[in-house]
Amino acid sequence: MRLFKVQKDSxxxxxxxxxxxxxxxxxxxxxxxxxxxxxxxxxxxxxYNPKIKPKNFYLLDSGCLVFDEKTLELxxxxxxxxxxxxxxxxxxGPELYILNILECMNGLDYENTVWDYYKSGAKGRILEYAFxxxxxxxxxxxFKIPETAKTAIFCFADTKDREDEFYHIYHDNxxxxxxxxxxx
Numbered sequence: 803m804r805l806f807k808v809q810k811d812s813x814x815x816x817x818x819x820x821x822x823x824x825x826x827x828x829x830x831x832x833x834x835x836x837x838x839x840x841x842x843x844x845x846x847x848x849x850y851n852p853k854i855k856p857k858n859f860y861l862l863d864s865g866c867l868v869f870d871e872k873t874l875e876l877x878x879x880x881x882x883x884x885x886x887x888x889x890x891x892x893x894x895g896p897e898l899y900i901l902n903i904l905e906c907m908n909g910l911d912y913e914n915t916v917w918d919y920y921k922s923g924a925k926g927r928i929l930e931y932a933f934x935x936x937x938x939x940x941x942x943x944x945f946k947i948p949e950t951a952k953t954a955i956f957c958f959a960d961t962k963d964r965e966d967e968f969y970h971i972y973h974d975n976x977x978x979x980x981x982x983x984x985x986x
Contacts, residue, residue, distance in 0.1 A: 806982040808955040815979045817850040817861045833865035834951040835906035839886040848893040859979030864953040867901040884942035905945040909937035
């Protein structure tokens with residue numbers, strides 16, 4: 803089994819933002835393993851940087867994945883196993899979707915994770931992740947951990963058929979806009 807941190811290729815993808823900037827209130831775009839679909843308010847978004855060539859994934863917030871129709875067709879089953887799919891509308895653009903990941907696994911290996919420490923001695927941000935791999939394997943190949951649920955997205959590969967794993971679906975179908983950093 804291989805584990806990856808899933809990141810947006812933020813220098814090369816389009817950023818979406820609400821047309822009404824007052825909608826960008828504290829907490830509205832926190833995707834921290836809590837359901838949002840039933841209370842989601844229809845918000846119109848626009849492409850902030852339209853000169854960047856569209857990819858299959860877009861940037862909104864670090865805690866979710868925003869993607870196009872092609873990606874939905876290819877990844878629907880995997881995405882539905884990991885969370886909820888929320889349709890969003892883009893001003894003068896295609897309908898896009900947010901994947902709000904609800905799979906939150908207790909898999910961080912505290913002893914082998916490398917931490918940054920505050921002057922007080924308290925643990926700060928994670929510099930290098932380590933996992934108990936047996937704790938993160940489940941039906942969904944996309945997951946989060948409680949310690950970084952607002953920001954970090956992970957996936958695992960090489961435990962199921964390729965067509966059932968997000969990492970392989972992404973690469974085998976030439977999807978664009980994400981980076982995969984292999985974890986130990």
